[in-house]
Each structure stands twice: as C-alpha cells, then as structure tokens.
Amino acid sequence: MKLEGKRAVITGGAQGLGKGFAEHILESGGQVALLDVKVSLGLETANELNAKYGQGSAIFIQCDVTDKERFKRALQVAAQVLGSYDILVNNAGISSHEDFEVVLKINLSAVISGTMFAVEHMREDKGGRGGLIINISSAAGLMPAPMEPIYAASKFGVVGFSRSIGPAVESLGVKVLCLCPSFARTPLVTVHLENEDFRNFVESMGLMEVSEVVEAFATLVEDERNASVLSITPGKKEYRFQKRKANL
Ligand SMILES: NC(=O)c1ccc[n+]([C@@H]2O[C@H](COP(=O)([O-])OP(=O)(O)OC[C@H]3O[C@@H](n4cnc5c(N)ncnc54)[C@H](O)[C@@H]3O)[C@@H](O)[C@H]2O)c1
Numbered sequence: 063m064k065l066e067g068k069r070a071v072i073t074g075g076a077q078g079l080g081k082g083f084a085e086h087i088l089e090s091g092g093q094v095a096l097l098d099v100k101v102s103l104g105l106e107t108a109n110e111l112n113a114k115y116g117q118g119s120a121i122f123i124q125c126d127v128t129d130k131e132r133f134k135r136a137l138q139v140a141a142q143v144l145g146s147y148d149i150l151v152n153n154a155g156i157s158s159h160e161d162f163e164v165v166l167k168i169n170l171s172a173v174i175s176g177t178m179f180a181v182e183h184m185r186e187d188k189g190g191r192g193g194l195i196i197n198i199s200s201a202a203g204l205m206p207a208p209m210e211p212i213y214a215a216s217k218f219g220v221v222g223f224s225r226s227i228g229p230a231v232e233s234l235g236v237k238v239l240c241l242c243p244s245f246a247r248t249p250l251v252t253v254h255l256e257n258e259d260f261r262n263f264v265e266s267m268g269l270m271e272v273s274e275v276v277e278a279f280a281t282l283v284e285d286e287r288n289a290s291v292l293s294i295t296p297g298k299k300e301y302r303f304q305k306r307k308a309n310l
C-alpha cells in the first residue's frame with residue numbers, strides 16, 4: 063500500500079515502536095491517530111509530530127485497549143476526526159505483569175478485538191474502503207522465550223490469529239499482516255537491562271534500533287501480502303510460513 067494520503071490508527075503509539083511506525087507513515091504523507099493509556103506522553107508525542115509534519119497530521123486519543131467499548135469508541139472517534147482510517151496497527155503490548163491474564167488481554171485479546179472492529183469499519187460489502195491491519199507480534203511468537211512464557215503465549219497467539227483471519231477477511235477487501243521483531247531499543251526492553259541474565263540474552267540476540275524495525279514495517283506495508291508474517295532480527299528480514307500445504 064502506498065501511504066501517501068492514508069490514515070492510520072496505532073495502538074500504543076505514544077512511544078517506542080508505535081511512535082516509530084507513526085513517523086514512517088507521516089514521512090510518507092499519511093496521517094495518524096495514536097491510541098495509548100499514557101495520556102501526557104501521548105499528547106506530547108502528538109504535539110511533537112504535529113510540529114514536525116504539520117498541524118492536524120497526528121491526533122492522540124486516550125484509550126486502554128483492554129476496555130472493548132472504549133477501544134471501539136476510540137476507533138470511531140479516529141474515523142470521525144481523520145475522515146476514515148485505512149490502516150490499524152495493533153501494537154500496544156507489555157512484557158510482564160503479576161496477573162498473567164493482563165498480559166493476554168493486552169497482547170492478544172485486544173489484537174483480536176481491534177482486528178474485528180477494524181474489519182467492520184473497512185469491509186467493502188458494507189460501504190467500507192478496505193484496508194490493512196498490522197498486528198505486532200514478536201520473535202517470541204516464533205520461538206520459545208523461557209524468560210517470558212506468558213508473553214510468548216500471547217505472541218504465538220497473535221501469529222496464529224493473523225495467519226488465520228487474513229484469508230477469512232480477504233474477500234471483504236481487508237488484509238492482515240504480522241510483524242515479528244526480535245529485541246529493539248525501546249522502554250519495553252531497556253527497563254529490564256539492569257538484570258544481568260536478561261542483558262546477556264539480549265546481547266546474544268542483538269539489539270536493533272527502532273529504525274530497523276520501522277524499515278521492516280515499511281516492507282510489510284508496501285508488499286501487502288495478506289496473512290504474511292515478517293520476522294526482523296538484526297540485519298535479517300525474512301517472510302515466514304511461505305509454503306502453505308493446503309488452502310483450508
Ligand atoms: N521492543 C522490542 O524489543 C519488541 C520486540 C518484539 C515485539 N515488540 C512488540 O512491539 C509492541 C510495541 O512495543 P515497544 O517495544 O514499543 O514497547 P513500549 O513499552 O515502548 O511501548 C508500548 C506502548 O503501549 C502502550 N500500552 C500498553 N498497554 C496499553 C493498553 N492497555 N492500552 C493502550 N496502550 C497500551 C504503552 O503505554 C506504551 O506507550 C509490543 O506489542 C511489543 O510486544 C517489541
């Protein structure tokens with residue numbers, strides 16, 4: 063998809079990868095709505111982006127994606143303010159929480175509800191204009207992560223869901239894509255780096271800058287291969303699961 067003139071909603075867009083994806087869309091001539099629980103940071107990020115890319119290019123909407131009604135309403139507000147939206151990036155995520163169900167709610171359930179809401183908005187058979195849904199999983203959605211089994215479960219879920227729902231909604235003009243980065247330098251990772259075991263693990267895998275993940279995001283959006291899963295590790299970008307044995 064060419065991003066010029068396109069409007070995107072990005073969950074967890076106040077910082078980190080979400081902010082990086084927003085910058086790429088804005089640099090390409092699009093507009094963004096950032097949804098996040100962090101209100102002051104979200105407003106600050108939207109202000110920074112408006113100053114850089116032009117007033118009205120970015121809006122911030124306070125939203126906890128685990129609250130389905132508020133998430134649905136935030137998407138409706140984004141559609142009203144921007145005119146519509148062509149892209150939803152389900153990016154909000156956390157690594158750990160004392161209650162494992164919170165991790166599953168943010169990292170997996172909200173990706174599913176966001177996808178369902180966006181399909182209803184985009185579906186061409188009900189007056190929508192089609193679109194792209196990009197779900198952010200992780201390398202921990204493709205390989206075991208013994209330090210974070212619940213996180214890995216949520217991210218494996220995002221891969222399975224994206225690969226399954228993509229073909230199911232293609233006839234509606236909607237494509238679902240999935241991005242699986244390994245470690246990148248964002249607060250999600252840097253807050254844990256004082257832990258020596260974790261730091262050694264990150265060093266063994268390598269730590270990407272946000273720009274390298276954003277470059278893979280750009281490839282995914284440009285290629286628009288429905289139900290594809292793009293893995294990005296330091297210096298290596300690779301589509302996974304290319305050989306489907308049956309079109310079930
Ligand atoms: N940084 C990495 O190494 C890495 C690697 C692979 C995948 N990911 C995934 O990328 C996504 C973004 O991660 P990041 O590294 O930018 O993290 P981050 O912590 O820097 O940013 C995540 C953002 O999500 C927001 N958020 C959290 N819970 C929310 C909720 N309930 N509702 C709305 N917003 C919420 C946070 O406030 C924050 O602004 C996550 O899904 C993460 O799992 C990150």
Ligand SMILES: CCCCC[C@H](O)/C=C/C=C\C/C=C\C/C=C\CCCC(=O)O
Nearest residue numbers: 157200201202209210244245254257260
């Ligand atoms: C195969 C792993 C690739 C994972 C990339 C991933 O999406 C990024 C996750 C970032 C953080 C969560 C992972 C592990 C944290 C584990 C331990 C942290 C130590 C906790 C502490 O500080 O006590």
